[in-house]
Amino acid sequence: MPAIETEGLTKDFLVGFWRPRPYRALDALTLSVETGEVFGFLGPNGAGKSTTLKLLMQLIFPSGGSARILGSPVGDVSVRRRIGFLAENPYYYDYLTAEELLTYFARLFGYSSPDARIRVTRVLDQVGLGSERRLRLRQFSKGMVQRVGLAQALLNDPEVVFLDEPMSGLDPLGRRAVRDLILSLRARGCTVFFSSHILSDAEALCDRVAIVAQGKLAAAGRLDELLAFELQGWELVMSDVPAALHAQLASRFATVTPLSHGRVAVTLAADAEPDRVMASLSADGARIESLNPIRHTLEDLFIQRVRDSQPRAVTL
Numbered sequence: 376m377p378a379i380e381t382e383g384l385t386k387d388f389l390v391g392f393w394r395p396r397p398y399r400a401l402d403a404l405t406l407s408v409e410t411g412e413v414f415g416f417l418g419p420n421g422a423g424k425s426t427t428l429k430l431l432m433q434l435i436f437p438s439g440g441s442a443r444i445l446g447s448p449v450g451d452v453s454v455r456r457r458i459g460f461l462a463e464n465p466y467y468y469d470y471l472t473a474e475e476l477l478t479y480f481a482r483l484f485g486y487s488s489p490d491a492r493i494r495v496t497r498v499l500d501q502v503g504l505g506s507e508r509r510l511r512l513r514q515f516s517k518g519m520v521q522r523v524g525l526a527q528a529l530l531n532d533p534e535v536v537f538l539d540e541p542m543s544g545l546d547p548l549g550r551r552a553v554r555d556l557i558l559s560l561r562a563r564g565c566t567v568f569f570s571s572h573i574l575s576d577a578e579a580l581c582d583r584v585a586i587v588a589q590g591k592l593a594a595a596g597r598l599d600e601l602l603a604f605e606l607q608g609w610e611l612v613m614s615d616v617p618a619a620l621h622a623q624l625a626s627r628f629a630t631v632t633p634l635s636h637g638r639v640a641v642t643l644a645a646d647a648e649p650d651r652v653m654a655s656l657s658a659d660g661a662r663i664e665s666l667n668p669i670r671h672t673l674e675d676l677f678i679q680r681v682r683d684s685q686p687r688a689v690t691l
């Protein structure tokens with residue numbers, strides 16, 4: 376049974392003051408997320424990512440279609456105890472400390488005071504908040520508030536976690552910690568559904584991804600299915616290039632890129648014979664430093680699908 380399912384999920388908003396017009400923020404989204412996977416929900420700003428998460432959390436209600444979480448319709452009270460949610464810009468009562476806030480949430484879940492204290496300590500340790508946990512939230516930076524939000528989402532040991540831009544406001548160390556946290560959730564069988572525009576995070580973490588643009592699904596599937604992993608070419612980096620050879624590079628290679636410390640990178644075609652080329656360059660006096668294959672990335676796919684979804688201009 377899929378952990379998350381949507382079928383034709385649609386959301387229209389009325390925009391304008393004098394004559395409100397419907398604006399379609401999400402257009403017939405159909406997705407299925409399997410239990411225990413990390414699923415990346417990707418798209419540019421305004422694509423419908425946060426709208427989708429708000430619909431799944433019933434913070435707003437759909438104009439059409441349906442959604443199910445853990446086999447039950449969204450909004451089923453019994454399911455709420457089994458999920459966690461981090462909003463894109465979490466805001467909490469900032470006169471409370473992190474410990475006080477999380478203890479409040481733990482008591483809402485029905486945990487006893489001793490159990491609540493244990494859970495609060497554990498999740499704050501998980502997200503890397505030390506002595507700061509006793510400070511009022513108004514003294515926290517945006518990244519620290521984001522960590523508190525993550526701790527709140529994990530407080531009840533959820534089976535499914537929804538994270539809206541979880542890396543927002545975090546420094547590189549914080550992003551690495553969140554990556555490790557998401558991988559640990561997958562290791563214990565938790566389903567993680569997160570939206571992001573940071574493609575390197577999605578490429579490092581996700582089993583499958585979906586790309587939305589202008590409210591519509593542009594692509595969905597496993598990364599190895601979506602990405603064209605066939606070889607696109609080779610990047611060859613060399614140094615100590617003699618002047619006579621340097622003058623010949625532009626005629627021998629399609630792309631020649633000067634690098635720091637006198638190094639030069641050239642691009643070889645996919646069907647080139649790198650060993651033969653390297654032997655020839657070495658014989659001409661160059662020192663070979665590295666040879667790397669060039670393949671499409673998730674960023675390449677993302678840009679291509681978003682561009683394909685743009686309305687085409689009509690030429691009269």
